Amino acid sequence: RKEVEQDPGPFNVPEGATVAFNCTYSNSASQSFFWYRQDCRKEPKLLMSVYSSGNEDGRFTAQLNRASQYISLLIRDSKLSDSATYLCADHNYGQNFVFGPGTRLSVLP
Amino acid sequence: NAGVTQTPKFQVLKTGQSMTLQCAQDMNHNSMYWYRQDPGMGLRLIYYSASEGTTDKGEVPNGYNVSRLNKREFSLRLESAAPSQTSVYFCASSVRYEQYFGPGTRLTVT
Numbered sequence: 001r002k003e004v005e006q007d008p009g010p011f012n013v014p015e016g017a018t019v020a021f022n023c024t025y026s027n028s029a030s031q032s033f034f035w036y037r038q039d040c041r042k043e044p045k046l047l048m049s050v051y052s053s054g055n056e057d058g059r060f061t062a063q064l065n066r067a068s069q070y071i072s073l074l075i076r077d078s079k080l081s082d083s084a085t086y087l088c089a090d091h092n093y094g095q096n097f098v099f100g101p102g103t104r105l106s107v108l109p
Numbered sequence: 110n111a112g113v114t115q116t117p118k119f120q121v122l123k124t125g126q127s128m129t130l131q132c133a134q135d136m137n138h139n140s141m142y143w144y145r146q147d148p149g150m151g152l153r154l155i156y157y158s159a160s161e162g163t164t165d166k167g168e169v170p171n172g173y174n175v176s177r178l179n180k181r182e183f184s185l186r187l188e189s190a191a192p193s194q195t196s197v198y199f200c201a202s203s204v205r206y207e208q209y210f211g212p213g214t215r216l217t218v219t
Contacts, residue, residue, distance in 0.1 A: 008149065032206045043199055043210035044152070087151065091206055096142070096167065101151035 003027055004090055006100035014108050017078050021103045023088030024070045030090035030098075033064055033071045038085045038102065047073075047086070078107045111135055113211035115200050121217045122190040130185040130214050132200030140203045141183040142167075143175060145196040146213075152199065158183055190218045 033050035050062040061074040085102040144152040154167030158177040
């Protein structure tokens with residue numbers, strides 16, 4: 001089993017929709033969690049870190065559920081420009097980042 | 110401030126050839142990383158360097174070597190390229206837990 005798993009999608013949603021992605025992790029010792037955005041043929045860019053209490057950045061909300069070992073990303077009022085692949089990652093102190101395979105989102109006009 | 114730069118952007122090699130991928134960062138970060146990204150596999154760590162003078166193996170180090178030349182530069186070498194090394198290679202550097210990636214090198218081994 002991979003350490004970090006994601007539904008690869010694609011998720012096809014209309015503009016203005018709300019969409020949510022989940023990401024599960026198997027390493028219970030993981031301490032830090034992140035969402036990255038990757039546009040086609042580009043490098044990943046950090047979208048947001050995920051804090052234990054949950055955090056919000058504009059239309060984006062990230063949640064962490066340690067008991068069930070998953071993190072989620074909610075995108076409200078989807079824009080065409082949100083179309084990308086979303087990668088989740090975890091990090092354990094003393095080790096390195098482990099990335100999921102990514103979830104592809106297409107926002108349709 | 111260029112961030113993380115990588116050269117070359119594209120490369121085609123024949124099986125058995127060697128090459129070095131270059132990476133440099135101007136953000137004064139201690140940690141640097143090399144990943145490969147293949148369809149459906151996500152980013153997999155090849156090697157990393159927690160600080161100047163140190164390097165460690167990641168998840169998929171076989172067939173690669175690295176050099177942390179100084180704080181800014183971290184190179185990845187393929188001594189004898191194989192078709193299985195066809196991939197997109199990303200270099201990254203980090204401060205605390207925020208990683209910054211270079212634009213990537215698309216490598217094809219025929």
